[in-house]
Amino acid sequence: MTSSMTSSGRESNTDTSLFDRRPLSFDPKLKRNRLNGLFTLISGLFATLAVLPLVLVLVYVLVQGGRLLSLRLFTELPPAPGLEGGGIGNAMLGTVLVTLIAALIAIPVGVAGGVYLSEYAGKSWFGQVVSFSNDVLAGVPSIISGVFVYGLIVATRVFFGQSYSAMAGGIALSVLMLPTVIKTTNEGLKLVPNELRLGAYGVGASRYVTITQIVIPAALTPISTGVVLAIARAAGETAPLIFTALFSAFWPEGIFNPIATMSVLIFNFAIMPYPAQNELAWAASFVLVMMILAANLLARWLSRLSKT
Amino acid sequence: MTSDLGLSVDAQFTLRRRPNSEKFLDLGFRQLTLALASLVAIVLLAILVTVFQGSREAMASFGLRFIVTSAWDPVNEQYGAFVAIYGTLVTSILSLAIAVPLGVGTAIFITEDLIPARLRELIGLMVELLAAIPSVVLGLWAIFVMEPAIRPALELLHHLLGWTPFFATTPQGPGMAPAILILVVMVLPIITAIARDALNQVPIELRQGAYGVGTTRWGAIFAVILPAAISSIIGGVMLALGRAMGETMAVTMIIGNSLNFDLSLLAPGNTIASMLANQFGEADGIQVSALMYAALILMLLTFSVNVLAQWVVRRLSLKY
Amino acid sequence: MTSSLSQHNASSKSSGKISGDICMSLQDVSISYGNFEAVKNVFMDLLNGKVTAFIGPSGCGKSTVLRALNRMNDLIPGCHLKGRVLFDGQDLYHPRIDAVEVRRRIGMVFQKPNPFPKTIYENIAFGARINGYRGDMDELVERSLRKAAVWDECKDKLQKSGLALSGGQQQRLCIARAIATEPEVILMDEPCSALDPISTLKIEETMHELKRNYTIIIVTHNMQQAVRVADMTAFFNAEAVEGGSGKVGYLVEYSETEEIFNAPAQQATQDYVSGRFG
Ligand SMILES: Nc1ncnc2c1ncn2[C@@H]1O[C@H](COP(=O)(O)OP(=O)(O)O)[C@@H](O)[C@H]1O
Numbered sequence: 001m002t003s004s005m006t007s008s009g010r011e012s013n014t015d016t017s018l019f020d021r022r023p024l025s026f027d028p029k030l031k032r033n034r035l036n037g038l039f040t041l042i043s044g045l046f047a048t049l050a051v052l053p054l055v056l057v058l059v060y061v062l063v064q065g066g067r068l069l070s071l072r073l074f075t076e077l078p079p080a081p082g083l084e085g086g087g088i089g090n091a092m093l094g095t096v097l098v099t100l101i102a103a104l105i106a107i108p109v110g111v112a113g114g115v116y117l118s119e120y121a122g123k124s125w126f127g128q129v130v131s132f133s134n135d136v137l138a139g140v141p142s143i144i145s146g147v148f149v150y151g152l153i154v155a156t157r158v159f160f161g162q163s164y165s166a167m168a169g170g171i172a173l174s175v176l177m178l179p180t181v182i183k184t185t186n187e188g189l190k191l192v193p194n195e196l197r198l199g200a201y202g203v204g205a206s207r208y209v210t211i212t213q214i215v216i217p218a219a220l221t222p223i224s225t226g227v228v229l230a231i232a233r234a235a236g237e238t239a240p241l242i243f244t245a246l247f248s249a250f251w252p253e254g255i256f257n258p259i260a261t262m263s264v265l266i267f268n269f270a271i272m273p274y275p276a277q278n279e280l281a282w283a284a285s286f287v288l289v290m291m292i293l294a295a296n297l298l299a300r301w302l303s304r305l306s307k308t
Numbered sequence: 309m310t311s312d313l314g315l316s317v318d319a320q321f322t323l324r325r326r327p328n329s330e331k332f333l334d335l336g337f338r339q340l341t342l343a344l345a346s347l348v349a350i351v352l353l354a355i356l357v358t359v360f361q362g363s364r365e366a367m368a369s370f371g372l373r374f375i376v377t378s379a380w381d382p383v384n385e386q387y388g389a390f391v392a393i394y395g396t397l398v399t400s401i402l403s404l405a406i407a408v409p410l411g412v413g414t415a416i417f418i419t420e421d422l423i424p425a426r427l428r429e430l431i432g433l434m435v436e437l438l439a440a441i442p443s444v445v446l447g448l449w450a451i452f453v454m455e456p457a458i459r460p461a462l463e464l465l466h467h468l469l470g471w472t473p474f475f476a477t478t479p480q481g482p483g484m485a486p487a488i489l490i491l492v493v494m495v496l497p498i499i500t501a502i503a504r505d506a507l508n509q510v511p512i513e514l515r516q517g518a519y520g521v522g523t524t525r526w527g528a529i530f531a532v533i534l535p536a537a538i539s540s541i542i543g544g545v546m547l548a549l550g551r552a553m554g555e556t557m558a559v560t561m562i563i564g565n566s567l568n569f570d571l572s573l574l575a576p577g578n579t580i581a582s583m584l585a586n587q588f589g590e591a592d593g594i595q596v597s598a599l600m601y602a603a604l605i606l607m608l609l610t611f612s613v614n615v616l617a618q619w620v621v622r623r624l625s626l627k628y
Numbered sequence: 629m630t631s632s633l634s635q636h637n638a639s640s641k642s643s644g645k646i647s648g649d650i651c652m653s654l655q656d657v658s659i660s661y662g663n664f665e666a667v668k669n670v671f672m673d674l675l676n677g678k679v680t681a682f683i684g685p686s687g688c689g690k691s692t693v694l695r696a697l698n699r700m701n702d703l704i705p706g707c708h709l710k711g712r713v714l715f716d717g718q719d720l721y722h723p724r725i726d727a728v729e730v731r732r733r734i735g736m737v738f739q740k741p742n743p744f745p746k747t748i749y750e751n752i753a754f755g756a757r758i759n760g761y762r763g764d765m766d767e768l769v770e771r772s773l774r775k776a777a778v779w780d781e782c783k784d785k786l787q788k789s790g791l792a793l794s795g796g797q798q799q800r801l802c803i804a805r806a807i808a809t810e811p812e813v814i815l816m817d818e819p820c821s822a823l824d825p826i827s828t829l830k831i832e833e834t835m836h837e838l839k840r841n842y843t844i845i846i847v848t849h850n851m852q853q854a855v856r857v858a859d860m861t862a863f864f865n866a867e868a869v870e871g872g873s874g875k876v877g878y879l880v881e882y883s884e885t886e887e888i889f890n891a892p893a894q895q896a897t898q899d900y901v902s903g904r905f906g
């Protein structure tokens with residue numbers, strides 16, 4: 001074996017001719033260098049195309065929506081079709097209300113669910129059922145949660161005989177928020193080093209005390225980051241609200257009545273043939289986008305805070 | 309400090325009895341989290357049951373014919389969801405066909421050290437923020453900005469390829485083609501984010517190995533880095549496909565919501581989600597049931613795509 | 629193995645001098661990562677057809693210098709080299725030099741086995757193909773695997789994934805991959821550090837075969853290995869400098885292996901090879 005290797009080894013030095021051997025200097029005309037440049041160019045072009053929509057959407061929302069910015073926008077009701085002026089005060093209030101209802105449901109349930117998955121479930125079959133359900137629920141289209149709440153609450157009129165209501169809308173949104181909150185809580189808690197738990201047990205703390213006073217505080221930043229993002233996402237959702245919260249041309253009349261929200265307002269007013277309504281749709285987009293970008297930057301700032 | 313002192317302290321603690329209230333609290337907290345966690349499974353089940361129950365009447369009346377017929381006729385109470393199902397599949401698949409190269413190309417551009425780190429982070433941030441823009445705002449933008457802007461290009465397409473059935477109609481505002489483009493905008497951030505993570509996870513050793521045998525940067529990307537990341541990327545693409553199928557608002561606002569079948573991408577069309585958004589509020593009788601039936605089909609479609617995505621990731625994942 | 633060493637000693641009597649055909653030459657090379665200077669003022673002539681070992685405590689910059697020899701450091705953002713690295717009469721860090729071409733002529737085997745996620749066959753053929761190989765690919769694959777002493781283990785599973793091999797086999801596959809492109813120099817960065825003794829022995833045997841045709845430069849933390857395989861040995865060390873942010877590596881002594889281990893000129897070398905530190 002050794003001898004055969006040696007002989008083949010000797011031969012191999014003459015085989016160098018079978019390879020391309022070039023001078024070491026860079027030759028831009030070489031096919032491989034040209035291709036390399038070409039692909040860099042293409043990927044740069046793709047990246048430009050990918051950021052272009054954001055830039056264009058932001059520019060239009062800022063210009064079209066921003067120029068309508070005035071106090072009136074916040075304090076007045078939308079005009080009747082065909083009339084000028086008016087504001088989107090009711091829709092802003094409605095978005096805040098509906099999102100608040102959704103958050104009040106989804107955050108406690110989601111955080112508890114995340115705590116269960118990370119701290120108690122282990123590899124139990126029930127834990128796997130929960131986490132599988134969570135993955136599936138996260139993939140359910142948002143419109144379906146509207147259909148679900150419609151069938152469960154709106155059509156059955158369970159709330160004091162009311163059909164469409166802010167409450168129904170909030171519940172539909174909470175169905176969408178829930179998987180995100182569970183997921184971020186679970187992942188945040190898993191990042192907490194196990195030594196911290198062992199340390200707490202080591203001084204005789206109970207499981208409850210360990211989790212609520214040691215583990216959750218240690219994971220507060222990732223959890224709150226996830227929650228902020230989930231709220232921002234919910235505030236912009238439309239599909240689950242169209243036939244649960246419906247819309248209203250008036251100021252909110254309690255949480256068991258139909259309510260206007262900015263997102264549904266944009267949808268309704270965008271397809272109306274009246275310029276005044278179209279303009280209000282842009283204005284609502286401006287407010288919504290600003291809120292959501294602010295929430296995203298807040299989340300980013302939160303997570304950077306934890307790294308330093 | 310000394311061992312017997314340590315012992316006596318230990319003894320003190322082991323002798324201390326835990327009060328019963330603490331034990332109750334411990335158990336109660338566990339049961340509470342368990343109960344709330346099980347809500348996820350219950351909600352999922354409730355969604356399935358609600359949609360299934362709601363669609364039973366339509367199932368009994370139309371059976372599987374519902375999937376392949378395209379009548380949507382409230383007057384004669386005849387319903388078939390073919391137009392919507394076809395629209396859902398065509399818009400989501402074609403939008404992916406455009407978004408995948410764009411998203412993966414962008415991900416490569418911002419992971420492979422082609423440009424300064426600052427710029428890479430900026431592009432990554434912008435793509436992430438794009439994902440945060442509400443779909444209804446994108447719909448508004450699509451109606452008033454995008455569609456008028458691309459109409460000349462669509463007209464050109466009609467001019468050049470009008471002899472094929474896919475571009476046979478003149479573009480007149482809302483239609484499948486603008487819906488596909490707005491879907492591209494919506495799934496692009498998902499694909500980019502997942503491809504970026506996947507590429508970042510390719511170990512540095514593998515890159516070095518490729519460069520070590522003398523590949524150019526793109527030689528290494530195509531031959532080694534992309535193949536190593538491919539399973540996660542495919543998983544991400546499937547997830548994006550699920551998202552595109554269920555995407556509602558932007559599509560509803562720009563697709564035209566036509567109930568008639570047309571092969572042309574330049575003509576108005578429909579998707580299951582946009583049909584639900586448009587008709588559910590005003591429907592009654594068996595139309596509600598037909599819509600629920602369509603919703604069930606949509607759920608099954610997205611569910612199978614998502615499960616397939618997870619299977620792909622697990623099955624194809626390479627150990628390196 | 630002993631015979632080759634003693635043979636070499638007989639041919640060059642002059643102790644402490646570097647004589648022979650110069651393959652690569654480092655001239656006042658300093659390498660920094662960002663603001664941190666990792667290695668400073670290295671002068672060194674690497675000889676053709678010899679095995680040169682880099683030894684020294686970890687963190688003294690052996691890998692950094694090795695990677696500088698085929699511009700692998702280009703891939704590390706912020707890494708910067710001062711001085712000149714001459715190969716084939718040219719400065720490898722001249723702006724007109726194509727790093728890709730450099731790596732085709734100077735191959736590399738890494739610390740951790742890193743076969744491509746491809747078949748065993750493709751692992752070899754890939755490099756050859758991009759180097760424009762025009763010969764019989766099957767033959768090249770077999771020859772390379774034979775030279776890396778891993779043919780017997782691979783011949784029945786050429787179409788299986790390279791990742792299905794054991795760690796030692798993977799590393800020899802990586803050696804085969806490196807020699808398949810017929811480089812003039814092969815750089816090896818602690819190629820045996822992740823391997824068991826038997827695989828290590830096999831790889832050392834491989835090196836003995838390879839040095840007939842290639843110039844080999846190997847980083848090792850195993851001094852016995854240096855004695856066993858290397859003709860020449862360079863000892864690196866690191867020391868804290870005033871105003872520096874960390875320890876700076878430098879070349880302490882570079883000579884024939886025999887001399888480094890039996891009669892080093894420097895006290896630090898003596899301490900290191902006798903195991904008194906490091
Ligand atoms: N990629 C890198 N970025 C920053 N510093 C590095 C990098 N690689 C190595 N270093 C630093 O350079 C010095 C020399 O490292 P290295 O060449 O790996 O040493 P050795 O191989 O001798 O153990 C060390 O202080 C190390 O921390």
Ligand SMILES: [Mg+2]
Pocket residue numbers: 690691692847
């Ligand atoms: Mg090293």
